[in-house]
Amino acid sequence: MLEILGDRFTFAVILVLMMVGLYAVIATGNLVKRMVGLSIFQTSVFLLYIATAKVTGGGPAIFDYSDLAAGTIPPDAVYANPLPHVLILTAIVVGVATLAMGLALVVRIREVYGTIEDDELSEIDHDDELKRGV
Amino acid sequence: MEPQFLPAAIAAHAPALLVMIPLILSAPAAMITSGRVAWGMTVLGIGSALVLALEIFLATRAEGAVLSYAMGGWEPPLGIEFRIDALNAALLLLLGSTGLLTVLFAGPSVADEISRQKRSLFYSAFLICFAGLSGVASTGDAFNLFVFLEISSIATYAIIAMGWSKDRQALTASFNYLVMGTIGATFFVIGVGFIYMTTGTLNMADMGRAIADLNGNRAVEVGFAFILVGIGLKAALFPLHQWLPNAYAYAPNFVTTFLATTATKVAFYVIIRFSYDVFSIGTGFVTNAMIWVITPLAIAGMLVASTQALFQNNVRRLFAYSSVAQVGYMMLGLGMATSLGLSAGMLHLINHAMMKGALFMALGAFALSYGIRRIEDFKGLGQVMPVTSAAFTIGALSLVGVPFTVGFISKFYLIQAALDAGWWWAVAAILISSVIAVFYVYRILVAIWVTPLDEARKTSPKRVPLAIAVPLAVLAGANLVFGVWAEPIVDMARAAADAAIAAGVNP
Numbered sequence: 001m002l003e004i005l006g007d008r009f010t011f012a013v014i015l016v017l018m019m020v021g022l023y024a025v026i027a028t029g030n031l032v033k034r035m036v037g038l039s040i041f042q043t044s045v046f047l048l049y050i051a052t053a054k055v056t057g058g059g060p061a062i063f064d065y066s067d068l069a070a071g072t073i074p075p076d077a078v079y080a081n082p083l084p085h086v087l088i089l090t091a092i093v094v095g096v097a098t099l100a101m102g103l104a105l106v107v108r109i110r111e112v113y114g115t116i117e118d119d120e121l122s123e124i125d126h127d128d129e130l131k132r133g134v
Numbered sequence: 135m136e137p138q139f140l141p142a143a144i145a146a147h148a149p150a151l152l153v154m155i156p157l158i159l160s161a162p163a164a165m166i167t168s169g170r171v172a173w174g175m176t177v178l179g180i181g182s183a184l185v186l187a188l189e190i191f192l193a194t195r196a197e198g199a200v201l202s203y204a205m206g207g208w209e210p211p212l213g214i215e216f217r218i219d220a221l222n223a224a225l226l227l228l229l230g231s232t233g234l235l236t237v238l239f240a241g242p243s244v245a246d247e248i249s250r251q252k253r254s255l256f257y258s259a260f261l262i263c264f265a266g267l268s269g270v271a272s273t274g275d276a277f278n279l280f281v282f283l284e285i286s287s288i289a290t291y292a293i294i295a296m297g298w299s300k301d302r303q304a305l306t307a308s309f310n311y312l313v314m315g316t317i318g319a320t321f322f323v324i325g326v327g328f329i330y331m332t333t334g335t336l337n338m339a340d341m342g343r344a345i346a347d348l349n350g351n352r353a354v355e356v357g358f359a360f361i362l363v364g365i366g367l368k369a370a371l372f373p374l375h376q377w378l379p380n381a382y383a384y385a386p387n388f389v390t391t392f393l394a395t396t397a398t399k400v401a402f403y404v405i406i407r408f409s410y411d412v413f414s415i416g417t418g419f420v421t422n423a424m425i426w427v428i429t430p431l432a433i434a435g436m437l438v439a440s441t442q443a444l445f446q447n448n449v450r451r452l453f454a455y456s457s458v459a460q461v462g463y464m465m466l467g468l469g470m471a472t473s474l475g476l477s478a479g480m481l482h483l484i485n486h487a488m489m490k491g492a493l494f495m496a497l498g499a500f501a502l503s504y505g506i507r508r509i510e511d512f513k514g515l516g517q518v519m520p521v522t523s524a525a526f527t528i529g530a531l532s533l534v535g536v537p538f539t540v541g542f543i544s545k546f547y548l549i550q551a552a553l554d555a556g557w558w559w560a561v562a563a564i565l566i567s568s569v570i571a572v573f574y575v576y577r578i579l580v581a582i583w584v585t586p587l588d589e590a591r592k593t594s595p596k597r598v599p600l601a602i603a604v605p606l607a608v609l610a611g612a613n614l615v616f617g618v619w620a621e622p623i624v625d626m627a628r629a630a631a632d633a634a635i636a637a638g639v640n641p
Contacts, residue, residue, distance in 0.1 A: 025313060038316055045323050052331050084330075087277050091323060094284045098316050101288050105295055105309045112302045125303050132508075 010051045017044035029118035031109065035102045042095045046088045053084035138192040145189055149203040149216040152186040152226065153269045153282075155179055160261035169253025173241050176257045180237045180264060184230030187223075194223040195629070198636060202274070210274065211337035217274030220633035224480070224626050225271045225403050232395040232487050233264055235605035236495070240388040242599040243498050247386045248296055256296055260392075263289035267400045276326045276412075277336050279404065280319060283368070287315045290397065294385040307380035314377040318367030321360045328357030329412075342412050342638065355419055361408050362423065369401035371428075371465060372435025375458040382454035383507075387498035390450060394457055394494050395487040402464055402483060406476070409468070410634040421471050429469035433563045435462030440570040447508050452574060453493055456533065459567060460486045466560060467548055474551035477624075477631035482544035484623055485532075488616070489541055492529030492609040496522050499606065503596050509578055514587030522598055523582050525610035530575045532613040535568050539617040547624070 005012055021044055024037025061079040110116050113124055137145035144151065159179040163172045194201050201223075203216040210217075218226070240260075248256050266286025273279050291312045297304030330336055332353045333344035345354055367374040378398075382390045413420045436459050443455035460482070467479025499522045500506055500515065516523040532539035545564060552560040598606075616623050 022317075025317065031309060034313060038313060041317070042320050045320055045327070048324065049327055052327070083336075087336075090277075090281055094281065094288075094319075097288050098284070098312065101291055102309065102312050102316075105291070105305060105312065108295070108298070109305045109309065112298065112305060121306055125306060128301075128303065 010047070014044050014047050014051065017041075017047065031106045031116040031118065032103070034118075035099060035106065038102070039095065039099055042091070042098075046091060046095075049084040049088050049091075053081040055080055138189050140185070140189050144186075145193070147203070148186045148189050148193075149201065149218055149272050150205065152183050152190070153265050153272065155182050155186075156261045156268070157265035160258045160265070163261055164255055164258035166254050167251075169245065169248075169250060169257070170241075172254035172257040173237075173244070176237050176240070176261055177234070179261055180230065180233045183264070183268060184227075184234050187226040187230035190218055191223045191227045194218055194220055197629075197632070200637075211335055211340035214278050215274040215337060215339075216272045217339060218272055219637060220626075220629040221406065221480075221631075221637075222271050222403065224484070224630045225400065226268060228399065228484055228487055229264075229268055229271060229396050232491055233392065235491065235608060236388060236392045236395065238601050238605045239391065239495050239498060241601045243388045243502060243602065244386065246502050247300055247388075249299060252296065256293060259289045259292045260389075262286070263293060263392075267396060270400050271403060274338050275336050276329070276338055276341065277323075279338075280323055280326065283322070283404075284319050286397070286400075287319065287368070290389075290393065291315070293389045294381050294393075297385045297389065300386070301384050303380065304384035307377075307384045311377040311381045314367055314374075318364045318374075321364030321367070323364075325357040325360030325362075325364060328353050328360065332357070338407065338412050339637070342414070345412065346414055350417070350419065354413075358408070358413055358420070358423070362405065362427070365401050365404045365408070369398050369405060369465075370458055370461050372431050372439060372458060372462060375435070375439070375461070378458060379451050379454040382457065383448050383451035387494065387501050390454075391491060391494040391498060394453070394490040398457070398461055399483050399487060402461070402468075402479075406468060406479075406634050410476070411637040414638045415471050415635065424469045424471040428465050429560070432462045432465035432469055433560065435459060435465070436563055436567040437570075440567045440574070443574045444570060446574075447510070449497060449507055449509055449512070449578060450494070452509075452578075453490065453497075456571065456574070457486075457490060459571075460490070460533075462567070463544070463548060463564070466564070467551060470551055470555050470557070470560075472551065472555055473631055473635055474547075474554050476634060477628045478544065478547040478551040480630045481547050481624060481627035484627060485540035485544040485616070488609055488612045489529050489532040489539075492525055492606065492613055493533065495602065495606045495609060496526035496529065499598050499602050500526075502602070503598065509581050512578060512581040513585040514582070516583040517587050519598070521603070522606065525606050526582070527579060528610040528613050530579060532617070534571045534575050537617075538614065540613050540620075540623070541617075543617060543620045543624070547627075 017040060021037050021041025025034050028034055055078055058078045058080040061082045106116055113121055115121060156179040159175050163175045166172055190201060201218040204210060205214040205216060244253060244256060263286045266282045266289060269282030270279055273282060291308050294311060295305055295308035329341055332351055333341050335341055335344060348354060370378045382394060409415060409420055415421060439455045439458035443452050446452035446455060463482050464479045467475045467482060532541035535541040535545040549561050549564055
């Protein structure tokens with residue numbers, strides 16, 4: 001058990017982060033904290049991608065031109081896979097956009113309802129519906 | 135690709151232009167102040183998307199035709215590829231045509247519901263949403279699919295929330311959708327990550343080949359499960375549909391009409407693509423997932439959501455629950471894991487867009503004239519708005535599955551496919567769910583046609599503008615025309631199903 005944890009420490013951390021994020025989304029009634037949980041959850045997935053791309057001892061995939069005689073990468077070169085990094089750059093942008101959108105909605109909800117607690121919101125919504133007879 | 139009716143220079147880039155034109159138009163649409171001009175640009179953008187979709191559809195009509203477009207000239211599998219066969223060509227055509235009809239309807243409806251300063255921004259967000267959906271429907275790259283999915287989703291959250299000027303509950307509905315949608319999309323990314331780690335590729339056709347060579351690998355199977363749950367959330371697969379009823383009930387009428395006809399359909403397509411092509415349906419693992427996970431959930435959705443619809447007083451929420459039930463019908467077709475079943479699912483996907491389009495558009499016309507959304511308020515509407523009520527009735531009858539409407543055609547093929555698979559219990563579930571649909575539709579139709587008119591509504595209503603009347607008539611007419619002359623739609627669905635299955639066998 002400990003050995004597995006030692007070998008796969010990164011994945012253990014990612015898993016913990018993922019669960020913390022999801023738990024926060026589900027358990028908290030505060031909309032801002034829910035967004036925080038969502039961000040933690042997304043970040044754990046970013047780490048998952050980066051962790052698979054990183055190779056022990058590998059740096060960025062940038063090579064000295066003198067090595068690239070025939071335009072090929074030296075066969076013994078050790079480098080981190082750049083593709084997941086690029087993917088995650090995109091995913092971070094998506095995550096930021098989602099966070100911005102979510103927080104903008106929270107601001108508007110606060111303005112319109114005067115609260116950002118989920119249980120109070122559902123109560124108000126419920127009262128609204130009763131008033132309209134829906 | 136062989137140009138069909140457009141000039142060769144445009145036809146060659148049709149897959150890219152289909153996504154790019156709405157996306158590019160969204161920027162100037164956001165900058166101008168006039169909502170009317172922004173609407174014109176939106177009609178232009180979606181209209182050109184429809185023309186391009188028709189071009190692509192005709193080009194991929196031949197059996198086994200696959201249109202591959204290397205984005206930026208970078209050859210797949212390393213570059214991003216737009217890959218279109220009969221399956222997504224049909225979807226793109228559906229997106230374009232229902233998109234154009236609902237956008238025409240948007241003009242008067244949005245002018246009524248959204249404040250003057252926000253209209254052009256609203257259309258801009260809608261164009262982004264449309265571009266994202268078309269991107270999801272055409273891309274052949276798994277990560278690119280995620281990006282397009284989120285582009286469309288984030289724009290969707292914004293346009294749903296715009297319903298707050300009529301009803302503030304739109305805000306909480308949109309926020310809940312945002313939380314659920316983001317979890318769904320993140321699950322999809324986890325799934326793609328697992329597959330990428332195992333196969334080392336992001337191109338979906340290439341993934342399919344690599345997975346077929348793996349012959350069962352736990353990491354890939356976990357990836358599939360994550361993708362199924364993630365996209366299931368977006369497709370409102372029961373019990374992951376909790377975001378949908380409120381989002382549909384409180385969004386602006388136009389947004390509900392558009393989402394009901396397209397958004398869950400695109401997510402459904404992604405499920406088909408992954409379960410039939412990226413993962414081959416023949417493998418025991420995927421077939422088991424279809425039969426033991428998708429099918430029971432589909433049937434539960436059909437029965438539970440239909441029953442929930444019975445108890446709704448808000449008509450839009452009623453039809454939102456009915457949409458969840460209808461997603462169940464499509465999923466049932468998919469879950470049969472046969473060619474007949476899949477084509478019945480695709481057929482229902484196309485037909486459902488016609489019925490719900492007509493229904494929600496008619497509700498939009500009612501809301502525009504009287505600002506009503508409860509069943510009690512519909513009393514005697516048939517006397518003051520007979521034409522709109524008639525169109526609504528056609529949509530409602532089609533939803534139930536009355537003969538000579540498209541709803542009957544899709545249920546007929548679905549039952550045939552179920553009998554072919556020997557699933558008599560699925561037939562029973564379809565019939566029970568249809569009977570429940572009779573009850574909830576009956577309540578509304580009685581209110582419209584039989585109950586005497588409310589005193590408050592004796593004043594003659596605002597005339598329904600032409601921009602609503604024409605698309606509504608087209609959609610209601612389509613329900614009848616394709617209900618009698620079903621061949622074109624059935625052939626389209628069959629070609630789509632064949633393409634999906636063929637691509638899975640030899641990717």
